[in-house]
Amino acid sequence: MTHLKAYSMIRKPFLLMTTALALTLVLGATTAIAHTPLCSCYDNGDGTVLCEGGFSDGSSAAGVGIRVLDADENVVLEGEMNEYSEFEFDKPDGDYKVVFDAGPGHGVEIAGSDIVE
Amino acid sequence: MKPTALLSAAAALTLASTAQAHFQLLYTPEVMLEKPGDIDLALVFGHPMENSHSMDMGQPEAFFVVFKGEKTDLTDSLEAVDWQGPGDEPADAYTATYKIRRNGDYLFGLVPVPYMEGAEDVYIQQITKTIVNKGAMPTGWNEPLGLPTEIVPMNKPYQVFAGSTFTGQLLSEGEPAAGVECEIEYINSEIDLEADSFSKEILGPVPSTAIVAITDDNGLFTFGIPRPGVWGFACLGSGPDKEYEGKELSQDAVLWINATALE
Numbered sequence A: 001m002t003h004l005k006a007y008s009m010i011r012k013p014f015l016l017m018t019t020a021l022a023l024t025l026v027l028g029a030t031t032a033i034a035h036t037p038l039c040s041c042y043d044n045g046d047g048t049v050l051c052e053g054g055f056s057d058g059s060s061a062a063g064v065g066i067r068v069l070d071a072d073e074n075v076v077l078e079g080e081m082n083e084y085s086e087f088e089f090d091k092p093d094g095d096y097k098v099v100f101d102a103g104p105g106h107g108v109e110i111a112g113s114d115i116v117e
Numbered sequence B: 001m002k003p004t005a006l007l008s009a010a011a012a013l014t015l016a017s018t019a020q021a022h023f024q025l026l027y028t029p030e031v032m033l034e035k036p037g038d039i040d041l042a043l044v045f046g047h048p049m050e051n052s053h054s055m056d057m058g059q060p061e062a063f064f065v066v067f068k069g070e071k072t073d074l075t076d077s078l079e080a081v082d083w084q085g086p087g088d089e090p091a092d093a094y095t096a097t098y099k100i101r102r103n104g105d106y107l108f109g110l111v112p113v114p115y116m117e118g119a120e121d122v123y124i125q126q127i128t129k130t131i132v133n134k135g136a137m138p139t140g141w142n143e144p145l146g147l148p149t150e151i152v153p154m155n156k157p158y159q160v161f162a163g164s165t166f167t168g169q170l171l172s173e174g175e176p177a178a179g180v181e182c183e184i185e186y187i188n189s190e191i192d193l194e195a196d197s198f199s200k201e202i203l204g205p206v207p208s209t210a211i212v213a214i215t216d217d218n219g220l221f222t223f224g225i226p227r228p229g230v231w232g233f234a235c236l237g238s239g240p241d242k243e244y245e246g247k248e249l250s251q252d253a254v255l256w257i258n259a260t261a262l263e
Helices: A003-006 A013-025 B002-017
Strands: A037-043 A048-055 A063-068 A074-079 A087-090 A096-102 A109-113 B022-029 B037-044 B062-068 B070-073 B079-083 B091-100 B104-111 B115-117 B121-136 B149-151 B163-174 B181-186 B211-214 B222-224 B229-235 B245-261
Touching: A037 A096, A037 A109, A048 A096, A063 A087, A074 A087, A074 B104, B022 B104, B022 B121, B022 B229, B022 B245, B037 B079, B037 B121, B091 B104, B104 B149, B121 B149, B149 B229, B163 B229, B211 B222, B222 B229
Parallel strands: B121 B245
Antiparallel strands: A037 A048, A048 A087, A063 A074, A063 A096, A096 A109, B022 B037, B037 B091, B062 B070, B062 B104, B079 B091, B104 B121, B115 B121, B149 B163, B163 B222, B181 B211, B181 B229, B229 B245
């Protein structure tokens, strides 16, 4: 992934920018920053959840990491987006959240309560 | 009568007929969706900028959506309705509901049956496109649908800003169509999808003559969007079919875009 590669070369001033970018992402999940990570999840209604990811320029999220955390922030599931930029998992009991992790400043968090049929 | 008065009188007569263009509507209120849900669509043949009478539509030849290259026929979802214009008799129109779930671009296409325009003694067939996005993920809004004639957007059609420009490329049988006149209008009324009607009141001014752009050698046209709203482009007679049931046919390409204020 080019994003991850770019991050590994990041110097200090960029770190600040990255933090700013992360803040912006948290504050406005759908704002139009070039290469914004995008992720949506759907409750399939059969005890499973489907997430699909991508980037705002239309590029694929295949191989991007995705984690499912419980209410105590413990990782209950970890995987990566498949070749169709999708990830399907069994819906955990209780509160949970999904973290689509395309590198620092390129993450999307979705609360389980926002994942509906 | 003073010459200027004569001029104005002549102008008024001419203007009355030119500012009124036919537009096939393929309307849905929200074109940028964040969450899955059902969207309502209205298929009405009218004069949206003047907000004058609507024409009767026949059963469409084709109505479909293309999502990530996959085409789904939607003709079975069409419901015939009486569409109420600002004052006159209701017109035959159609509505439909479509469930949008996954992220990406949904390209809706409509091929109406040709309409006999008695005043001009020609048939008009406006092949129409409207593009809806879910989840901000672009997946091909600028891909042609392979229609006989169509306008391919060169700017994201669901997110145009008032004061910016919009560029489209007119295709006829997949090739750029040069030197074609495209009429430009905006929907100048509130659309009530519960009551299947246009509001009586208009929302903004009606220019004194038709707004027009001519396509260049590459079939491209550009228009500066002066105000927020739903804007339509109708390129006239660009389709390959020139005759229908022994009469002249104007096979047109229509595209709708949504412009908002960048505030």
